[in-house]
Amino acid sequence: MQWETVIGLEVHVQLATRSKIFSGASTAFGAEPNTQACAVDLGLPGVLPVLNEAAVAMAVKFGLAIHAEIPEVSVFDRKNYFYPDLPKGYQTSQMYQPIVGAGIVEITLEDGTTKPIRVHHAHLEEDAGKSLHEDFHGMTGVDLNRAGTPLLEIVSEPDMRSAKEAAAYLKAIHSIVTYLGISDGNMAEGSMRCDVNVSVRPQGQEAFGTRAEIKNVNSFRFVERAIAFEVERQIELLEDGGKVVQETRLFDPERDETRSMRTKEEANDYRYFPCPDLLPVVLDQAYIDHLRDNLPELPAEKRARFENELGLSAYDASVLSATREMADYFDEVKDVCGDAKQAANWVQGELSGALNREGLSIKDSPVSARQLGELLVRVIDDTINGKAAKQVFQALWNGQGASADDIIEAQGLKQVTDSGAIEAMIDQVIADSPAQVAQYRDAEPDKRGKMIGYFVGQVMKASRGTANPQQVNALLKEKLDA
Amino acid sequence: MHDKTLAELTRSLEAGEFSSRELTQHLLGRIDRLDGKLNSFITVTYDQALAAAEAADKARAAGEAGPLTGLPLALKDIFCTQGVKTTAGSRMLDNFISPYDATIVEKLEAAGTVSLGKTNMDEFAMGSSNENSHYGAVKNPWDLDAVPGGSSGGSAAAVASGLVPAAIGTDTGGSIRQPAAFCGITGLKPTYGRVSRYGMIAYASSLDQAGPMARSAEDCALLLGAMAGHDLRDSTCVARGVPDYTEELDTPLAGLKIGLPREYFGDGLDPQVEAAIREAIKVFESLGASVREVSLPHTHYAIPAYYVIAPAEASSNLSRFDGVRFGHRCDNPADLIDLYKRSRAEGFGDEVKRRILIGTHTLSEGFFDAYYKKAQQVRRLIRQDFLDAFEEVDVLMGPASPTPAFDLGAKKDPVSMYLQDIYTIAINLAGIPGMSVPAGFAGSRPIGLQILGSHFTEARLLNVAHQFQQATDWHRQRPAFAEENA
Numbered sequence: 001m002q003w004e005t006v007i008g009l010e011v012h013v014q015l016a017t018r019s020k021i022f023s024g025a026s027t028a029f030g031a032e033p034n035t036q037a038c039a040v041d042l043g044l045p046g047v048l049p050v051l052n053e054a055a056v057a058m059a060v061k062f063g064l065a066i067h068a069e070i071p072e073v074s075v076f077d078r079k080n081y082f083y084p085d086l087p088k089g090y091q092t093s094q095m096y097q098p099i100v101g102a103g104i105v106e107i108t109l110e111d112g113t114t115k116p117i118r119v120h121h122a123h124l125e126e127d128a129g130k131s132l133h134e135d136f137h138g139m140t141g142v143d144l145n146r147a148g149t150p151l152l153e154i155v156s157e158p159d160m161r162s163a164k165e166a167a168a169y170l171k172a173i174h175s176i177v178t179y180l181g182i183s184d185g186n187m188a189e190g191s192m193r194c195d196v197n198v199s200v201r202p203q204g205q206e207a208f209g210t211r212a213e214i215k216n217v218n219s220f221r222f223v224e225r226a227i228a229f230e231v232e233r234q235i236e237l238l239e240d241g242g243k244v245v246q247e248t249r250l251f252d253p254e255r256d257e258t259r260s261m262r263t264k265e266e267a268n269d270y271r272y273f274p275c276p277d278l279l280p281v282v283l284d285q286a287y288i289d290h291l292r293d294n295l296p297e298l299p300a301e302k303r304a305r306f307e308n309e310l311g312l313s314a315y316d317a318s319v320l321s322a323t324r325e326m327a328d329y330f331d332e333v334k335d336v337c338g339d340a341k342q343a344a345n346w347v348q349g350e351l352s353g354a355l356n357r358e359g360l361s362i363k364d365s366p367v368s369a370r371q372l373g374e375l376l377v378r379v380i381d382d383t384i385n386g387k388a389a390k391q392v393f394q395a396l397w398n399g400q401g402a403s404a405d406d407i408i409e410a411q412g413l414k415q416v417t418d419s420g421a422i423e424a425m426i427d428q429v430i431a432d433s434p435a436q437v438a439q440y441r442d443a444e445p446d447k448r449g450k451m452i453g454y455f456v457g458q459v460m461k462a463s464r465g466t467a468n469p470q471q472v473n474a475l476l477k478e479k480l481d482a
Numbered sequence: 483m484h485d486k487t488l489a490e491l492t493r494s495l496e497a498g499e500f501s502s503r504e505l506t507q508h509l510l511g512r513i514d515r516l517d518g519k520l521n522s523f524i525t526v527t528y529d530q531a532l533a534a535a536e537a538a539d540k541a542r543a544a545g546e547a548g549p550l551t552g553l554p555l556a557l558k559d560i561f562c563t564q565g566v567k568t569t570a571g572s573r574m575l576d577n578f579i580s581p582y583d584a585t586i587v588e589k590l591e592a593a594g595t596v597s598l599g600k601t602n603m604d605e606f607a608m609g610s611s612n613e614n615s616h617y618g619a620v621k622n623p624w625d626l627d628a629v630p631g632g633s634s635g636g637s638a639a640a641v642a643s644g645l646v647p648a649a650i651g652t653d654t655g656g657s658i659r660q661p662a663a664f665c666g667i668t669g670l671k672p673t674y675g676r677v678s679r680y681g682m683i684a685y686a687s688s689l690d691q692a693g694p695m696a697r698s699a700e701d702c703a704l705l706l707g708a709m710a711g712h713d714l715r716d717s718t719c720v721a722r723g724v725p726d727y728t729e730e731l732d733t734p735l736a737g738l739k740i741g742l743p744r745e746y747f748g749d750g751l752d753p754q755v756e757a758a759i760r761e762a763i764k765v766f767e768s769l770g771a772s773v774r775e776v777s778l779p780h781t782h783y784a785i786p787a788y789y790v791i792a793p794a795e796a797s798s799n800l801s802r803f804d805g806v807r808f809g810h811r812c813d814n815p816a817d818l819i820d821l822y823k824r825s826r827a828e829g830f831g832d833e834v835k836r837r838i839l840i841g842t843h844t845l846s847e848g849f850f851d852a853y854y855k856k857a858q859q860v861r862r863l864i865r866q867d868f869l870d871a872f873e874e875v876d877v878l879m880g881p882a883s884p885t886p887a888f889d890l891g892a893k894k895d896p897v898s899m900y901l902q903d904i905y906t907i908a909i910n911l912a913g914i915p916g917m918s919v920p921a922g923f924a925g926s927r928p929i930g931l932q933i934l935g936s937h938f939t940e941a942r943l944l945n946v947a948h949q950f951q952q953a954t955d956w957h958r959q960r961p962a963f964a965e966e967n968a
Contacts, residue, residue, distance in 0.1 A: 039582050043802040045575065045809075046562045046584060046681040048716050078798050080845070082822055089801020140818075142806070271845035273854055276687035276795055279717050 001239070002203035005231050006211075007166045007196060008158035009223075011173050012151045013183045014127065014191040015058045021126050021150035022049030022092065022278075029189050033143035037129070041148045043087030048277050051076075055150040056281060057291060058182035059099045059124050062152060064292050065176050066119055068103025076124075076278045080271040084142050085129035093153075095272040098123035099281065105156075105176070106300055107168040112314055117169050118157035125151050146190075152182070158197065158208065163227035167220050170194060171322075174220075175299045179324040193218045198230045200238065209234070210244040214251050214258050226251035230258050302327050310340035319348060325362045329369045336373020339380055346372060350393050367396045375404035387465050388413040416467045419475065422459070425467065426475055429458045440480055452476060483508055484644035485960060488553050488701040491647060495542060495552050502542070502552030506535035506596055509554050513598065513645050516963075519626065522640040524559045524617050525567050526599035534596040541594060549704055551594030556649040558637050559600035560607055561587050561692070562681040570683045571603040571615040571633075574803045574810045574829030584681020585713045586650065586692055593708040598646055602636030605831045606800065607654055607685040609633050610902040611893065612661070614833045619890055622664060623963040625926045628887035631661030637695050638665035644964040648696035648705060652682060654689045655788055656882075656906025659918035662695055663882035663930020666920045668947065668957055669695040670702045673937045674913035675720035677706075678713035684799040686792035687718075689910040698957055699919065699947035703727035706940060722938065730941045731948040736770030738946065739875040745781035746880030746905050755881050758922030758929040763879060765953050766946075776874060778867040783860045784908035785900060790844050790857035791911070796834075797841025803829060836896060865912040872936040877946055881905055882918040882930035905932060915940050919947045920956035928959075 020027055023040035040047045063070045075097040078090040100122035106114050129144035154173060160166045174192060177183040184191050199211035212234070214226050229251075234244050248267075249258040297305070299321050306317035320330045326347070334343040351372065355365060375396065379389045392407045401407035408414055416422060430437055433455070440451050452473070459472045483505055486494065495502060510528055517523050531554070538552030562568050562580035564587075569575040583591070590597070604614040612620040612635025620635040622628035623643035630639040634651030638661035641649050651658040653671035662669030670693045677692045684690060694705035707728070712721040740763065747756060763773055805811035805825025812824035830838070844853035871878060884904060893899045909916040914937055921931035931950075935943045951957050 042807060044562075044581070045568070045570070045578065045683040045802070046580075048680050048718075050715060050717050080798050080801060082801065082804060084804075084806050084818065087802060087807060089804055090798050269847045271798070271842065271847075271850075273794060273798070273845050273850070277684075277717065 003200045003231075003235050004203050004205075005161055005163075005227070006158045006199045006201060006208055007160035007162075007227060009156045009160070009166060009169060009197070010195040011154045011156075011170065012193045012195075013154065013173070013177050015055050015150040015152055016181065016183050017052055017054040017058065017150050019052060020148035021052050021055045021124065023148055025148065027149050031145055033132075033141070033145060035145065037144035037147060041087065041144055043089075049092060049275075051278060051281065052150065055124055056099065056283075058150075058180070059122065059152050060283065060288060060291050061180050061182055061295060062122060062154070062177065063100035063103060064288070064295055065180055065298055066103030066105050068119065068122070069101035070283060070288050071097065071099070071101055072283060073097060074099040074123075074281045074283075076275045076281075077272045078275045081268050083128065083131075084140065085131045085144070085147065087129065087144060087147055091126060091128065092275055092278070093125035094123035096274075097280075105169060105172050107165060107172045108318060109168055110164065112318070115165065117159045117165075117172075120155045120157050122152055122154040125153060127151050158199075163224040163231070166196065166227055167224045170220055170223055172299070175323060179296060179298055181296070181324075187219050190218060194223065196223060196226060196230075198227055198234070199244065200231055200234045209238075210246050212244065212246070212258070213248045215248055215261065217251050222251060222253050225253070225256055226258060229256060233258065296324075299327075306340075310334070312340060312344050316344045316348065320344060323362070329362050329365070332369035333373040333376065336370055337376035337380060339376065342376050342380060343373070346376060350390065354397055366399060367393065371396050371403060378404055378408060382415060382417070382468070384408055384413050384415050385465070385469055387460075387469075388415065391465070412464070413466055416463055417471060419471060422463075422467055422471055422475055425459050425462045426455075426472070426479055429455055429462060430479060433458065437480065448481075452480070455480065484512055484647075484964070486647065487697045488550070488647050488704055489698070491553055492549060495547075502535040502538040502554075502596060503532060505552070506531050506554050506598070509598060509646055516643060517640075517645060519621060519963075520623060520639050520643060520645075521618050521620050522602055522630075522636040522643070522645060523556070523599050524569055524571070524602050524636070527566055527597060530566070531596050531598045534591070538594050538596060548594055550590075550708055552596060553594075553648070554596045554598050554646055555590070555705075556598050556601045556637060556640050556646045557587065558603050558634050558649065558651050560603060560652055560683045561600075561650065562683070563587050563597070563600065566600065568600065568683070569616070570607070571605040571617060572829065572831065572834070573616040576616065576810065578808055582681065585678035585715060586709045587681060589708055589711070590650070595708070601634070601640055601649055604633035604635065604657075605834050606683065606796070607633040607652055607657055607690070608796070608833050608837055610656065610660055610899050611888070611890075612636065613890065614831055616831060621890070622887050622927070623961040624666060624928060625887065626963070627889050628927055629664065629890050631664035631883070631887060633657040633661075634669075634695060635661050638662055638667055638669070641665070641667045641695055641697065642961060642964070644960065648694060648701055650692060650705070650709070651695045652685075652690055652692045653906075653910065654685050654691075654792060655910050656903040658693050658695055659882045659906050659916055659930065659932060660903065662918040663932075664887035664928065666928030666956070666959060666961070667695055667697060668699055668702055668917065668919050668951075669693065670706060670917045670940065670943070671909065671915060672706060672710065672940055673915045674910070675718055676915070676938065676940065677709050678711070678716045678719045680713055680715040680719075684795075686795040687799060688795060689788075689792060691910070699917070699944050699951055700728065700731055702917070703731060703944045703948070706944075725941050727941050727944050730945045733945050733949075734770065735766065735946065735949050738766070738769075738771035738877070740766055740771050740773045741776035741871055741875030741878045742773060743778045743781065743871070743878055743880055744775050745778050750884050750901070750904070751881060752885040752924065754924035755883070755885060755929050758924070759879070759881050759931055762921040762931045762950065762954075765950060766879075769949055769953060774875065776871045776878065778864075778871060778908065780860065780863045780867050781908060784864055784911060785904060787857040787860040787864065788903075788907045788911060789840065789900060790853045791861065793837040793841030794845050794854050795841070797838045797845065800830075800834065800838055805829070833896070861911045864908050868908075868912045868914055868934070868936070876935070877943065878934040880932050882932040886924040886927035886929055909934060913937060915943055917943050917947050919950060920959070921954075922956060923959075928956075
């Protein structure tokens with residue numbers, strides 16, 4: 001039987017506010033345990049939450065970016081359950097009236113085609129703390145630094161049909177939130193985590209199969225692997241005549257498998273009800289319009305501009321718009337050098353290669369966009385040739401000079417275009433290579449093309465790479481063929 | 483000196499008849515001698531009180547005294563006070579020393595008041611007799627066999643017996659007004675949102691409100707002025723200017739329109755209470771007020787709606803008492819679930835557990851719509867009843883409680899206890915302000931007149947109560963207990 005996979009994602013994005021969603025404590029990552037938890041975060045008797053306006057603005061920006069409806073009124077609810085890292089015994093979330101309504105996220109598949117994925121809604125909530133099970137000699141430690149960190153939970157419709165689509169969706173969300181600057185998108189630090197709902201059904205069947213929810217998957221790669229495993233598990237189960245149980249499962253990346261955590265029967269009744277300590281959030285149109293007017297250019301718009309206005313290929317446009325850092329970097333290089341194609345080639349070629357080798361992200365690049373742009377100016381105006389340009393790039397990377405011009409000057413890489421000087425070098429090479437000259441002249445004219453490479457190499461060497469290669473080629477031909 | 487109102491004490495302090503330190507010492511001595519019989523305090527803060535009194539005397543000497551400088555008071559043990567045990571009357575918090583001050587504690591301190599300590603209360607403010615306290619029942623100083631009312635029973639008893647001239651209480655369903663009535667003092671529950679709830683241990687967040695309990699309406703006006711006002715730490719606290727509540731006290735009542743809710747004078751109302759209230763109304767008529775009957779048709783739904791909404795909120799508010807970070811923790815928990823179960827089983831008393839169970843049930847899947855949602859709809863109707871009535875009249879009047887104080891141990895059945903709040907609960911559901919003012923006696927036990935106004939009309943209520951107190955002396959009566967033991 002042919003099976004179809006059906007996937008829906010709940011993505012939790014940690015919002016990049018300076019303070020927590022309901023208190024003034026800092027949200028910075030990596031502090032000593034429990035040093036960033038104030039009375040409100042600890043859930044002390046008598047404390048009350050106060051909503052952080054920055055978190056609201058960020059959620060609305062996301063909604064606008066996915067063309068979602070932004071309801072005038074949204075309401076915080078309490079989700080009640082006991083856990084040591086949940087200080088109040090409830091999580092303040094939004095169950096019935098979320099801040100962002102239905103929207104659309106467009107994903108780009110590997111073959112370049114796009115597919116719209118519907119977002120059911122997105123809501124604001126507070127994060128819990130962390131339970132630490134190691135180093136406590138059989139006891140559990142609780143770190144409440146993360147408690148109260150604002151999260152935007154983005155809930156998709158079950159519109160994805162493969163692990164690849166799910167990963168592409170996650171990437172699209174990542175790209176939108178980082179473009180908007182509402183999250184650092186750092187998955188390793190937990191800034192984006194997702195719960196994956198997976199079911200399978202016979203190809204052509206309309207009704208959904210029973211789904212399993214895989215909790216807390218925290219990388220693009222793990223999402224694909226968790227889904228792949230889970231789909232296989234469910235199909236095997238069904239083909240053996242079994243039934244999929246509605247349950248929550250955990251993905252174990254070390255064993256590459258999902259394990260049952262709790263079944264529907266064991267599921268909590270969260271007893272949601274409106275939080276009486278918080279007023280409904282009422283957004284007026286002027287506020288929403290102001291946020292809309294100040295949205296940055298988003299990935300899809302950027303891709304279109306790169307393709308249509310700058311004349312880049314669809315592939316280049318999608319690579320360069322993948323992250324805001326990459327796009328901003330490219331835009332600056334292009335603005336400085338004035339040549340989009342050169343800029344695109346260098347950012348995707350030399351720069352990306354070097355970053356990959358060193359395992360750096362573009363925001364940590366030792367060569368700034370301005371420096372690269374200035375270097376390309378010198379390539380375009382023929383001050384240096386391509387080979388020297390690579391040398392200059394390497395020197396910039398190594399911090400051997402502040403600008404391309406400094407390095408060109410210091411290393412004497414300025415391209416020699418004075419034909420007299422080039423001729424002199426050619427004459428010297430011809431004089432020093434009588435055997436090769438004889439061989440060249442004896443060869444059939446159609447073989448000579450390859451043989452001339454030797455002479456070009458010698459001349460370039462003699463010029464320490466600074467001679468204009470086109471000029472060298474032409475003059476050599478002239479002299480040797482004479 | 484323990485007999486005076488705040489306003490009178492200020493005049494004495496100004497005249498140099500005694501210092502705040504002398505006053506404070508005198509009252510601390512009375513607490514030592516008398517409170518063994520009353521049990522109105524859970525914690526007495528001797529050292530802090532004397533230090534604050536000395537600071538107040540210095541401020542007065544330096545000419546920096548305000549209207550409340552150097553005046554002693556007591557705080558219901560539901561307000562977090564930095565460095566002082568804050569129990570909410572519960573074993574759960576017997577070991578809890580608050581690391582921070584509630585907003586009203588800060589405000590009252592800034593106004594120069596001198597806190598003598600923390601008063602007894604029904605556990606987590608759940609009760610109408612103060613018998614639900616981990617620290618034992620409080621006695622009514624008018625009759626030691628009677629309850630003082632609840633949940634702010636300790637505050638009411640302490641004020642009535644001359645241990646302290648005023649105290650701060652909280653009122654979720656009548657917890658200021660009913661004990662004020664039972665103990666013959668004046669109590670005000672402000673409009674919801676008038677006073678910050680930050681640092682006040684939550685029972686039912688959408689109903690809780692702190693307010694003054696004192697010997698006169700004038701004193702309540704002085705205290706409310708210091709307590710009220712916007713607080714950025716409480717989202718439900720309203721950003722609205724605080725008037726000088728003493729300014730309108732002397733406004734004559736000629737032309738005042740008083741409504742008597744028909745539903746507040748029906749079955750179950752003690753005849754002596756009814757007689758006293760009718761007498762009080764006559765006093766108002768003699769002051770130039772007109773009286774008419776009005777109807778609050780949804781009154782009989784108030785108790786059922788309250789006992790859905792309040793326990794629902796409480797079941798969630800009390801979840802933080804889990805034995806993990808503060809408060810009672812059981813010995814040697816076997817695992818996490820055991821820690822939760824035993825810590826909470828040992829830490830909470832029966833009435834608290836009962837309300838947590840009710841609230842958990844009404845919020846459960848399958849019951850939420852039938853109970854919680856329906857109760858919220860009823861709440862809107864009840865609120866509308868009041869708004870409609872205030873289209874016709876300026877204030878509503880009736881009894882604060884259907885009976886005078888009952889005997890300790892008399893109400894064994896929780897529902898009969900819940901019915902005690904039949905005239906007070908709807909006011910919290912509607913969010914409007916209400917007062918209880920002494921209006922007579924049934925034998926030795928006081929009777930309270932309840933005065934209700936529309937949202938944010940505290941100044942008017944205080945004016946109405948003050949004018950009544952200018953014409954009567956019920957509020958000047960003191961229990962024999964306070965004098966015999968002086």
